[in-house]
Amino acid sequence: MKNLAEIAMGDYRSSGRFVLLIVDDDETVGAELVGQLADHRVRGHHFPHAAEALLGAGALQPDAAVVAAGLVTMSSTELVRLLAERAGIPTVVGVGDDDGAVAVAALKAGATACVRRPYRIEEVVPILRAIRPETAGALDPPIELGTLRADPATFEVRLGGTTVALPMKEFKLLYFLMAHAERAVTREQLLSAVWNGSLRDTSNTLTVHIKRLRRRLTLDRDQPPIIVTVRGIGYRLVPPPSVAVVTTTTP
Incomplete structure (x- = not known):
């Protein structure tokens, strides 16, 4: 059970991340979803009790909420109405095979969508993207390949320890x-x-952007290209090595 005083003080607020309120009677199901979402930069807060979830919603100001159908502590439909209509929080309902009637009632009460429960991360994340398109990048993890790293949450690119400033399209x-x-x-x-x-493939916009991107990623003229052209198909990214290879000659 969460300490509501700590929540009110901001201890459970996330910094710049997508915040998701999860209301589910099942501690295991809720904890599993929180853990899976962490890999996608979503700060999930699980509440097994509807009353606490409502208090938490005021303190956390979440981007969205997931409410399980068939709650014991409050009618799922009524909780959806309170969150979606009164608080303006986009709410998704987690439904099982026998929750068709609840799903219909929840959608009428203002739910944004329904998702299968037990939850599957590959189904939950696309719904969150659709709810908050402006935060979609924050749901993607950073990618690190050799000495190249790109972080979609901050749009920061680093190559060999050097920050590379890129326009959004690039x-x-x-x-x-x-x-x-x-x-x-x-x-x-x-x-x-x-x-x-x-854009149509006949446009040279893509070609121009690729050329600019290659130029920005070329920190050393002797380094092999990171982006290579695959003739007749498109392009392929070849990750730079993690450690530079130093060649020495024996006198």
Whole structure:
């Protein structure tokens, strides 16, 4: 059980992260979801009691809430109404195979969506992205490949210990390529990921952005290119080595 006085003082507030209120009678289910969400930079706060969750909502000011169907401490539908309609907190309902009626009632009460319970992280995270598109980057973990690191929460890129400033489009290009490192990525995939498919492949915009990105990532003229062209397909990111290889000659 959380100490509500500590919550009110801010001990449970997160710094710059997506904050999710989780209301579930099952301690194990709630704790598991909190743990899984931590890998996606979501600060989950589990409350097994609805009354405490309402108090916690006022202190935490969460970005969204997940409410399990069939709560014992309060009607799930009524809690959704209080959170979604009165507090303006986007609320998702966790439903099992036999919770169809509760799901319908919760949606009528103001729920944003329903998700299967027990929860699956690959289903929960996309819903959170849709709820708060402006914080979508904060839900992605940083990627570190050799001496190259990209953090979508801060849009910071570091290469060999040096900070590399990138415009937003170039950062998105780099992050997508890093997420698919050592694999050929088509031009269509990049256009869809970065420009949401709004550009046609006949445009040279992608080519221009790739050239600029390569230039910014070239800290040493002797280093091999990090982004290579795969002729007829697209591009491939080759991670820089973790440790520079020093060649010595024996006199």
